[in-house]
Amino acid sequence: MKRLLSVIVALALAVNASAQFGIMGGVTTSINTVESSSVSGKDITQFHAGIAYKFKIGGCAIQPGIQYNVKGEKLEAEDFTALLKTGFVEVPVQFQIGARISNFRPFIFAEPYLGFAFKNETSQTINLEESIEDNWNTVRDRLEFGLGFGAGIDISKNLQLSAKYVLNSKPVYYNNTLQSYDITQQKCAGIMVTAGIFF
Secondary structure, rough: OHHHHHHHHHHHHHHHHHHHHEEEEEEEEEEEEOOOOOOOOOOOOEEEEEEEEEEEOEEEEEEEEEEEEEEEEEEHHHHHHHHEEEEEEEEEEEEEEEOOOOEEEEEEEEHHHHHHHHEEEEEEEEEEEEEEEOOOOOOOOOEEEEEEEEEEEEEEEOEEEEEEEEOOOOOOOOOOOOOOOOOOOOOEEEEEEEEEEEE
């Protein structure tokens, strides 16, 4: 029993010694997937920012965090425009596989996440006259979950750069005020480029 406790304490100390707190931030580009004969969709770029805690195990690591991430879409038709921006509070957990090479640690990762829509901005103009602002009318479900996967690199012990592709497992938007335009449901796929400083 004493030997088992000694092993557990040693592992806990080793993990704690290799753990780092980080501040993260970057850009989020939402890839529009509108399929409609009368409406065109355009990608929009917003931002994300948050904190993370990295537990290194050799060249690999587990990196949970919390972030504010803004996604959205832009829709255009002959007599209609809409810009939707939704801010999610997300909890990602990143599983990294990599190898230390001198002062660098390149890695690949998978990142499941959960999120909740905290803020929504909707600006719509129909028939080029009427402006409609309904903050939650276009959001199908405020709860989201999905998966990201990508690659990154740790530079020395303090700087991390990464890029990933993310996809929600269910639609984010439901344009129930625009059903006559035959707009399909949106899943808000996107690309995120992130820089982090760890201490």
